[in-house]
Every structure is written in structure tokens, then in C-alpha cells.
Amino acid sequence: MEGPLRPFLLILTCLPLFSGCTFFRTRPALPDSLLVREQLVIHSDFKLPQKHRLLEELLAIRGDLVSALDIPVSDEPIHLYLFDDAETYQTFITSEFPGLPNRRAFFVEGDTSLSVFAHWGDRVAEDLRHEVSHGYLHAVTPNLPLWLDEGLAECFEVPRGYDGYHVDHAEKLLDLVETASWRPDLLRLESLHDISDMSQKDYAEAWLWVHFLLHTSRERRVLLQHHLSLLRQNGQSPPLSEAIWQTSPTVDDELISYLRAISS
Ligand SMILES: [Zn+2]
Structure with missing residues (x-):
């Protein structure tokens, strides 16, 4: 070819x-x-x-x-x-x-x-x-973590003008939250290295983390930008979860609150 x-x-x-x-x-x-x-x-x-x-x-x-x-x-x-x-x-x-x-x-x-x-x-x-x-x-950007790669692609597959709001993913996660069937688990997402290991729920969670980082505060957006900058400069970076948790120990709850807010 x-x-x-x-x-x-x-x-x-x-x-x-x-x-x-x-x-x-x-x-x-x-x-x-x-x-x-x-x-x-x-x-x-x-x-x-x-x-x-x-x-x-x-x-x-x-x-x-x-x-x-x-x-x-x-x-x-x-x-x-x-x-x-x-x-x-x-x-x-x-x-x-x-x-x-x-x-x-x-x-x-x-x-x-x-x-x-x-x-x-x-x-x-x-x-x-x-x-x-x-x-x-x-x-x-070399060596993008799989979850982040897919989370970004899910955000930008949404038609322009919707700020990356993926209605299918949001509705799915909200249903799971309301039935107490899901909690965010970024460590688990970061452990996935094969595309065949990612479920529809994983794609949805990856989307939500990326949307949260891009749209809630300048500080969080800069965390993501810095992570990508390290990957470009060094080919590697500490897990993004470390930087995210340093901003707030209750970030998982904030993520769920954010999901509810953007879905209402
Ligand atoms: Zn993809």
C-alpha cells in the first residue's frame, strides 16, 4: 500500500x-x-x-x-x-x-x-x-496515554459549536450515577493500554475527565496543557491523575457534580 x-x-x-x-x-x-x-x-x-x-x-x-x-x-x-x-x-x-x-x-x-x-x-x-x-x-504529541487520547477524540468528535458536550456519554454516565453503578476511577483508566480493553463506559468516563479539565477552570486546563507539553519535550510525563488530585482531594465528587450540572 x-x-x-x-x-x-x-x-x-x-x-x-x-x-x-x-x-x-x-x-x-x-x-x-x-x-x-x-x-x-x-x-x-x-x-x-x-x-x-x-x-x-x-x-x-x-x-x-x-x-x-x-x-x-x-x-x-x-x-x-x-x-x-x-x-x-x-x-x-x-x-x-x-x-x-x-x-x-x-x-x-x-x-x-x-x-x-x-x-x-x-x-x-x-x-x-x-x-x-x-x-x-x-x-x-508522542506517547499519549490511551484514555487521554480517546477522551480528547471523543470531545472533538462532537460537532463544532457544542463545546465538546457528548450527549450520549453524559446520559449514560448520569444513568449509572443515579443507580449507584459507577464512580470515577482515573487510576483504572490510566492502567488501560489496549484499545480492546476500553468499554463504552470507559470512553464515556475518558470524555468526561477531558471535558472537565477543559471547561471548569483555567487551572485545570493548564494542568492538561502542561501534561501534553511534558510529553512533547520528554516523551513521558507523570500520570495526569497525580496533578489532578493535588488540586483537590475531592475531585471525584466534583466530577460527578460537574456531570449533573452540564446535563441539567
Ligand atoms: Zn479513538
């Missing part, structure tokens, strides 16, 4: 499952219609308008991330491989990445390339906002 994937591969996916596909016998070719917009190099097997509003939104997300996280801008290309047909997409993924779960979209970080694979379906906007956010983040 173009831009050969090196031995190092990090693969992240969006949460929802893809289902109902059938399979071709041979691997489809990579999409070959090319469109370059700033950092995004878009390969599609169908004609995409140069000024498609989804592409404009994807380009704007880079500025949103830079502004929220105080991260630098990269010009490293992010390759988007877009398939018009769900079956063609799934056949390609099964052939190229055997063993991966069936998902509507993937982000793949290789040694020298950042790539997103997706099917242009009903939820492609959400999928691309999520996966392209991974791309922008990985272009400038």
Missing part, C-alpha cells in the same frame, strides 16, 4: 461497531482520487467536492485543538482513505489489518505516517472528526 506501514503500528478506532457487511474475495485497491487540503491528504474512491463542509470542519478542528490544548501546529500529512462503499471498506480493512474488530473507522500511526481509514456512511462526520483529531494530536 502507499506509504508502507512500518513495524511500529498504533491503531485506534472509534467506538461504534460496524456490522452487516459481506466480503469480496480479493482486496480492493486503495482509493486513488486525491485532494490535498492543508495537513489533510484525502484519498477517496469517489469524487469529493474541494469545499465540502465536512472537510472545512475537519480543517477547523486543528485550530480548535491548538487553541484548547496550546499545542503546536504540524505540517505532517494525515492521509485519509475514504471508501464510498461499506463492503469495499470492510474487505480492505480485513485484508490489510487482519484480526482487527469491525469498526467504521480507524486511525493508524506508523513510524513515518499517520492514516485514517473510513467508510463514507451515515456517521462519517462523527467518525472523521474523531479519527482526524487523533491524527492532529499524534502529529505533535
Whole structure:
């Protein structure tokens, strides 16, 4: 395939499952219609308008991330491989990445390339906002903890203008809180290192922590920015939970109060 994937591969996916596909016998070719917009190099097997509003939104997300996280801008290309047909997409993924779960979209970080694979379906906007956010983040920040990587992508998969409020995650967590079925556990989230270990509840909690850090106070936002800055400078950082707990020993309760406040 173009831009050969090196031995190092990090693969992240969006949460929802893809289902109902059938399979071709041979691997489809990579999409070959090319469109370059700033950092995004878009390969599609169908004609995409140069000024498609989804592409404009994807380009704007880079500025949103830079502004929220105080991260630098990269010009490293992010390759988007877009398939018009769900079956063609799934056949390609099964052939190229055997063993991966069936998902509507993937982000793949290789040694020298950042790539997103997706099917242009009903939820492609959400999928691309999520996966392209991974791309922008990985272009400038090494060794992002899995929970933080996914929490940020969940925040920025929400359409612009909603301040990252993810109604599905908020409702799910609120239901669990009201039935005393869930308490925040950032240490447990930090212990997760494999995408297959993350449940829908984990994605929701990761989203909530990131939303809390970004939207409750300048101090908390700076904690997150500092964590990312250390990762960029040193490739490592103490767990973010340490810094968060130093700000308040009752932060778990504050997180639940915040969930109630933004959901009311
Ligand atoms: Zn993801």
C-alpha cells in the first residue's frame, strides 16, 4: 500500500461497531482520487467536492485543538482513505489489518505516517472528526496515554459549536450515577493500554475527565496543557491523575457534580 506501514503500528478506532457487511474475495485497491487540503491528504474512491463542509470542519478542528490544548501546529500529512462503499471498506480493512474488530473507522500511526481509514456512511462526520483529531494530536504529541487520547477524540468528535458536550456519554454516565453503578476511577483508566480493553463506559468516563479539565477552570486546563507539553519535550510525563488530585482531594465528587450540572 502507499506509504508502507512500518513495524511500529498504533491503531485506534472509534467506538461504534460496524456490522452487516459481506466480503469480496480479493482486496480492493486503495482509493486513488486525491485532494490535498492543508495537513489533510484525502484519498477517496469517489469524487469529493474541494469545499465540502465536512472537510472545512475537519480543517477547523486543528485550530480548535491548538487553541484548547496550546499545542503546536504540524505540517505532517494525515492521509485519509475514504471508501464510498461499506463492503469495499470492510474487505480492505480485513485484508490489510487482519484480526482487527469491525469498526467504521480507524486511525493508524506508523513510524513515518499517520492514516485514517473510513467508510463514507451515515456517521462519517462523527467518525472523521474523531479519527482526524487523533491524527492532529499524534502529529505533535508522542506517547499519549490511551484514555487521554480517546477522551480528547471523543470531545472533538462532537460537532463544532457544542463545546465538546457528548450527549450520549453524559446520559449514560448520569444513568449509572443515579443507580449507584459507577464512580470515577482515573487510576483504572490510566492502567488501560489496549484499545480492546476500553468499554463504552470507559470512553464515556475518558470524555468526561477531558471535558472537565477543559471547561471548569483555567487551572485545570493548564494542568492538561502542561501534561501534553511534558510529553512533547520528554516523551513521558507523570500520570495526569497525580496533578489532578493535588488540586483537590475531592475531585471525584466534583466530577460527578460537574456531570449533573452540564446535563441539567
Ligand atoms: Zn479513538
